[in-house]
Amino acid sequence: MSVVHIEMTFDFICPWCLIGKRNLEAAVRRLASLRPQVQVQLSWLGMQLLPEVPEQGEPFADFYVRRLGGKRALRARQAEVRAAARRAGVEIDLARIQTMPNSARAHRLFLRAAQLGSAAQSRALLDGLFRAYFQDGEDLGQAGTLRALLRRHGYDPEDFAEALAEASRYFIGRRVGLADISVPLFLVDGRPFALGAQSPEQLLAALCRTLDRQAQAQAQSAQRVSA
The missing domain is CATH 3.40.30.10 (Glutaredoxin)
Incomplete structure (x- = not known):
């Protein structure tokens, strides 16, 4: 094999x-x-795809209107995303997302989780992070949100103090x-x-x-x- x-x-x-x-x-x-x-x-x-997003994040709709050039372009892109998600059997609720977060904290957290937990635990956390953002509209840039997700997936947030400390430093x-x-x-x-x-x-x-x-x-x- x-x-x-x-x-x-x-x-x-x-x-x-x-x-x-x-x-x-x-x-x-x-x-x-x-x-x-x-x-x-x-x-x-x-x-980290967008390190320029401020640490506190920014309004989701405003970000994409500016990035795509207008509300019509935003509606077209969101329709494209929803269609692709349906074909893949993925649930995405763009209407619930209020904040475009800085994702540095989430990336450092996931990297640390892969070092500490089992492969199955790491996979479950990854799915949980995606679900929290795209289905539940949670702000992945906030340390409190991430701590709750860690607890939900069997991790001790105290083991992630450094990863959760700040989001301004670009994740590489x-x-x-x-x-x-x-x-x-x-x-x-x-x-x-x-x-x-x-x-x-x-x-x-x-x-x-x-x-x-x-x-x-x-x-x-x-x-x-x-x-």
């Missing part, structure tokens, strides 16, 4: 990352039925090239294989092509060694 490590970059404030996560998980489930000899390890790479995770400016980015064994709003079918096809190229390269290398 071969083991492949699949990663996805994300920011908690990006709806395409939540949609991409769900689509990637669907693609991996389909891969398991197509190629049962491949064992997949999934992990998530945090990236692992550097992976395109991921420094783009999310979601999908990687196999550290190499990108897809970028952006990809359907499960597109992700599966790109993943299979990448695995085939890897297998071909390994076979050619083995031939050279035996020659």
